[in-house]
Amino acid sequence: MKLKSISLKLGLWFSTIFIALLLILGFILYGIFTNFLTDFIEQDLVARGNNHARNLEGQFTKEAIEHAIGMERGVSTRILITDSNHQILGSSIEPNEDMMEQINIKKSFHEGQILENDWQDHEYIVSVSPVGNDSGYVYMYYPSSKLKDMTFVMSLLSLITSLGIMFVAFGLIGILSRLFTKPLLSMKNATIQMAQGQYKQKIPVKGNDEIAQLGNSIQALGEQLQYYETTRNEFLAAVSHEIRTPLTYIKGYSDVLSKGIIDSREEQEEYLKIITKEVNRLSFLVNDLFEMSKLQVGKFELTKEPAKMNDIIKKIITNLKPAADRKELELKGEYKADVLFPVDVRRMEQALYNLIENAIKYSDKGKVTVISFLQNEFLVIEIKDTGIGIPEKDLTKIWERFYRVDQSRTRKTGGTGLGLYVAKQIIESHGGYITVKSKENEGSVFSIFLKAKSEI
Numbered sequence: 409m410k411l412k413s414i415s416l417k418l419g420l421w422f423s424t425i426f427i428a429l430l431l432i433l434g435f436i437l438y439g440i441f442t443n444f445l446t447d448f449i450e451q452d453l454v455a456r457g458n459n460h461a462r463n464l465e466g467q468f469t470k471e472a473i474e475h476a477i478g479m480e481r482g483v484s485t486r487i488l489i490t491d492s493n494h495q496i497l498g499s500s501i502e503p504n505e506d507m508m509e510q511i512n513i514k515k516s517f518h519e520g521q522i523l524e525n526d527w528q529d530h531e532y533i534v535s536v537s538p539v540g541n542d543s544g545y546v547y548m549y550y551p552s553s554k555l556k557d558m559t560f561v562m563s564l565l566s567l568i569t570s571l572g573i574m575f576v577a578f579g580l581i582g583i584l585s586r587l588f589t590k591p592l593l594s595m596k597n598a599t600i601q602m603a604q605g606q607y608k609q610k611i612p613v614k615g616n617d618e619i620a621q622l623g624n625s626i627q628a629l630g631e632q633l634q635y636y637e638t639t640r641n642e643f644l645a646a647v648s649h650e651i652r653t654p655l656t657y658i659k660g661y662s663d664v665l666s667k668g669i670i671d672s673r674e675e676q677e678e679y680l681k682i683i684t685k686e687v688n689r690l691s692f693l694v695n696d697l698f699e700m701s702k703l704q705v706g707k708f709e710l711t712k713e714p715a716k717m718n719d720i721i722k723k724i725i726t727n728l729k730p731a732a733d734r735k736e737l738e739l740k741g742e743y744k745a746d747v748l749f750p751v752d753v754r755r756m757e758q759a760l761y762n763l764i765e766n767a768i769k770y771s772d773k774g775k776v777t778v779i780s781f782l783q784n785e786f787l788v789i790e791i792k793d794t795g796i797g798i799p800e801k802d803l804t805k806i807w808e809r810f811y812r813v814d815q816s817r818t819r820k821t822g823g824t825g826l827g828l829y830v831a832k833q834i835i836e837s838h839g840g841y842i843t844v845k846s847k848e849n850e851g852s853v854f855s856i857f858l859k860a861k862s863e864i
């Protein structure tokens with residue numbers, strides 16, 4: 409039979425160990441008790457035999473023998489007195505075969521001693537004491553049945569106490585094992601719920617031991633899973649939206665163009681520009697997704713070549729100019745310094761695109777300025793806008809994957825929450841870093857720091 413309940417298992421283990429210990433202890437105590445008792449009886453028997461022998465020594469007469477036998481009447485011990493040839497002179501009871509067994513050996517003795525102490529298999533414990541100089545012998549008998557009765561009572565008593573102790577102990581073991589396993593059971597239930605998709609679980613654990621830590625970890629894991637589940641769903645919705653919008657434009661304008669209904673060359677070019685712009689947008693979005701998946705599996709490798717940062721900035725500004733124009737934002741570059749850098753051009757373009765696109769996307773008025781200048785050993789690229797800004801509490805979180813400040817404000821603008829995450833990874837993989845300063849309703853400044861003395 410396979411036990412499924414951990415508390416039952418624990419209880420059984422504890423109980424088995426407890427019973428085993430109790431049994432061992434019982435055997436030891438029983439041994440000590442019976443040894444102690446037989447030792448006591450043997451010593452008493454020899455001492456009393458010796459006493460009688462000493463009394464008989466001076467006057468080994470019939471009266472003296474009768475007197476000695478009389479002293480042993482009405483007690484549990486028996487006495488038997490023989491002459492030196494082991495002929496019986498008197499006995500406190502009619503001697504039976506067991507009593508005669510030792511006498512019939514007819515051995516001579518010079519001091520008091522035990523002749524038989526195997527009380528389990530013989531009827532008596534037997535001692536012998538010589539009277540004077542081989543005048544006769546005093547045999548003393550202690551009935552084994554008495555000893556057996558005593559050990560029986562002792563066993564019965566210890567059995568009852570053991571049962572009592574066991575009863576209490578089982579109760580305690582039951583309570584303890586339930587107490588130990590209770591948090592484990594609630595963790596089991598919590599993980600079952602988590603496996604069914606209810607990630608956020610409350611596990612009631614107290615203290616700070618390993619079990620409590622495990623409970624807390626499971627709870628934290630659930631919260632993390634819940635967070636990923638929610639962000640994943642939002643992310644998928646955002647990605648499909650981001651893809652659907654340019655696709656609708658591309659499809660609409662290319663349909664119109666292919667039908668040949670537009671005759672004006674300018675209008676055709678205008679439509680083609682829109683298509684190119686939307687394709688570019690799609691391509692940057694797909695690149696973000698691609699970079700994220702590469703970062704995720706640790707396959708993010710740069711292909712560096714010497715390039716001028718200002719050239720990259722100029723290219724992206726040209727690319728995003730129409731978007732800025734549409735919002736009537738001024739978009740300009742200020743190139744105060746430049747260095748030839750070993751960069752992964754396509755990726756650096758992606759990072760700058762994400763930052764400048766954000767600046768345009770999150771500004772409704774004013775201007776977006778990209779400035780490159782030298783500061784100590786760094787080439788700094790600042791992307792400055794006069795847009796809605798970022799609340800203080802979100803400033804550290806905007807770098808996280810899928811994180812978007814306030815859903816309601818980003819819903820209008822669209823976005824997947826990947827842009828800054830990817831930009832930061834790209835810049836850091838070039839040995840640089842990026843910082844942000846922002847004030848709500850005033851604008852934001854993102855600054856990229858790249859080590860100017862990087863080796864090519």
Ligand SMILES: Nc1ncnc2c1ncn2[C@@H]1O[C@H](COP(=O)(O)OP(=O)(O)OP(=O)(O)O)[C@@H](O)[C@H]1O
Binds near residue numbers: 762818822
């Ligand atoms: N220049 C900025 N001004 C104001 N808020 C910004 C700016 N740049 C980023 N943010 C905030 O930071 C969030 C994260 O930016 P991120 O670029 O990672 O994602 P996104 O722009 O929402 O989506 P996408 O993946 O399409 O770029 C944005 O949702 C926005 O709220």
Ligand SMILES: [Mg+2]
Binds near residue numbers: 762823826828
């Ligand atoms: Mg963005």
